[in-house]
Amino acid sequence: MAYVSLDSDQIKKANKKHKYTKTQVEQLEKCMDIKDGPLFFMKTFMKIQHPVKGSIPFKPFPYQERLIASYNDHRFSIAMLPRQTGKTTCASGFLIWYAMFRPDSQILIAAHKYAGASDIMSRVRYAYEMLPSWIKAGVTQYNRNSIEFDNGSKISATTTTENTGRGMSLTLVYCDEFAFVQPPEKAKEFWTSLSPTLSTGGKCMITSTPNSDEDQFALIWKEANKRFDEYGNDKEVGTNGFYAMKAHWSEHPDRDQDWADAEKARIGDERFRREHECEFLIYDETLISSTHLIDMEPQEPIEKTGQVRWYKRPTPGMTYLVSLDPAMGTGGDYAAIQVFELPTFEQVGEWHHNTTPMNQQVRILQSITKHLHDTIMEKDTTATPQIFYSMENNSIGEAALLRVMDIGEEHIQGMFLSEPIRKGHRRKFRRGFNTTAKHKIDACTKFKELVENNKMKINSQLLISELKDFVASGMSFSAKAGQHDDLVSSCLLMTRMIKTLADFDPKIFEKWTDRTSELAPMPIYGSFS
Numbered sequence: 001m002a003y004v005s006l007d008s009d010q011i012k013k014a015n016k017k018h019k020y021t022k023t024q025v026e027q028l029e030k031c032m033d034i035k036d037g038p039l040f041f042m043k044t045f046m047k048i049q050h051p052v053k054g055s056i057p058f059k060p061f062p063y064q065e066r067l068i069a070s071y072n073d074h075r076f077s078i079a080m081l082p083r084q085t086g087k088t089t090c091a092s093g094f095l096i097w098y099a100m101f102r103p104d105s106q107i108l109i110a111a112h113k114y115a116g117a118s119d120i121m122s123r124v125r126y127a128y129e130m131l132p133s134w135i136k137a138g139v140t141q142y143n144r145n146s147i148e149f150d151n152g153s154k155i156s157a158t159t160t161t162e163n164t165g166r167g168m169s170l171t172l173v174y175c176d177e178f179a180f181v182q183p184p185e186k187a188k189e190f191w192t193s194l195s196p197t198l199s200t201g202g203k204c205m206i207t208s209t210p211n212s213d214e215d216q217f218a219l220i221w222k223e224a225n226k227r228f229d230e231y232g233n234d235k236e237v238g239t240n241g242f243y244a245m246k247a248h249w250s251e252h253p254d255r256d257q258d259w260a261d262a263e264k265a266r267i268g269d270e271r272f273r274r275e276h277e278c279e280f281l282i283y284d285e286t287l288i289s290s291t292h293l294i295d296m297e298p299q300e301p302i303e304k305t306g307q308v309r310w311y312k313r314p315t316p317g318m319t320y321l322v323s324l325d326p327a328m329g330t331g332g333d334y335a336a337i338q339v340f341e342l343p344t345f346e347q348v349g350e351w352h353h354n355t356t357p358m359n360q361q362v363r364i365l366q367s368i369t370k371h372l373h374d375t376i377m378e379k380d381t382t383a384t385p386q387i388f389y390s391m392e393n394n395s396i397g398e399a400a401l402l403r404v405m406d407i408g409e410e411h412i413q414g415m416f417l418s419e420p421i422r423k424g425h426r427r428k429f430r431r432g433f434n435t436t437a438k439h440k441i442d443a444c445t446k447f448k449e450l451v452e453n454n455k456m457k458i459n460s461q462l463l464i465s466e467l468k469d470f471v472a473s474g475m476s477f478s479a480k481a482g483q484h485d486d487l488v489s490s491c492l493l494m495t496r497m498i499k500t501l502a503d504f505d506p507k508i509f510e511k512w513t514d515r516t517s518e519l520a521p522m523p524i525y526g527s528f529s
């Protein structure tokens, strides 16, 4: 787009006098309307550059009207839309309206790249230049990355950095492609430095196509969707005060199933899901489907005993399972313990550590079963606590079994649960659970089903994080390079323990076998039991 100087006819000089017709006065009044002004202004006067048709009047699609309303009706708004749906177009029109009809507005456009900032600014300029002269506000400065109006408003565009907006007194901040600010820490710091501005009355609009599910955009989005108060009433905005707006690719009038099929073939399924279905990206094929991982909400521990995190108080009448995945304790792999409640299938406690020696790992298991026992007995002295514990008995596990013997099973509350001996197997009975490749994939399959059907409730933030890095590798699953999967492994052992108990307890069996909804496909083939 050719750059236009302040002397051009397309720019109205500052403080120029103009005689308005009656219709123009009426239209100006409509534009000034705080509620319906922006949409009226954009529908009536704005022109856009269409890639094929050239300069055309802007006729917003219905979802774009919703987007413009979300900008205008809420002090804070966050919009997640597919690629090429007019996010930048709508924002440019809205910002021009805001600058012209709300005098003394200090507007900052923050884009993820320099090119992005220039692109938005050139759209803003284009929108301005194509307006009928009589409606234009006069301009005092007209630069590549900023425009100043004679009504005291200013629009400037910049790249998002840690310091963008810091100390500036801003009326409105617009963040475009916010999920793509790199590195993600930059977006985080930018957000922190912006918060004084926002808390003192500034308005904020964010748009993006989603990227990773842990960046600043994802965090704001998730908070914006927590809209229910403690009484279960739906509030319009989320806990962070943001209004969340979303549109689907099929709302775009030019996009139908044929378009989607062609686009999918062009960019691949994964990219289509992120860029058009607006699913947050978890790069690899995770065991638990990425859409489910996004929705999993961690809970704060209600108490800690040593390094054990507790999420729920043990209750008489419930059954408790404790699984230990032992490790050397020499600073490499972590040893981990999970505590689950049945028949609720809820995670009630968790522990992991990488420098705790083997005998201490078993001591911690012992202290956990004692805590369960004592808390239940405190609540009901007549209770018979149902506690089962177990551990892997592969290689390192042998050493853990010896530690159990040193301590003496009679000194550990609860029952040591072992995998049943299968008919026809000659193998000598061993305590605990032996993990073969087949056992692991079976446990993965069942664990996935329990979690995705919301039958198993996971509370730990650390476990949810590990699940995001627990990905298909070859014919099995493991942590991505450099990540850990000890908490997941102890959950897989937990799953096998539940299966063993389900054979004895009808209530557990019922929940174990009941499939309420369709299971998302396994990213690799596993045997389904």
Ligand SMILES: Nc1ncnc2c1ncn2[C@@H]1O[C@H](COP(=O)(O)OP(=O)(O)OP(=O)(O)O)[C@@H](O)[C@H]1O
Binding pocket: 048, 049, 050, 051, 058, 059, 060, 061, 064, 082, 083, 084, 085, 086, 087, 088, 089, 090, 209
């Ligand atoms: N209502 C509309 N009618 C016709 N064309 C439109 C409309 N809205 C946007 N466009 C055109 O669609 C194209 C994409 O718009 P825009 O760049 O604003 O989308 P975007 O969502 O910001 O895209 P990206 O994801 O690439 O940043 C542009 O050429 C724009 O002119």
Ligand SMILES: [Mg+2]
Binding pocket: 087, 088, 089, 176
């Ligand atoms: Mg854009």
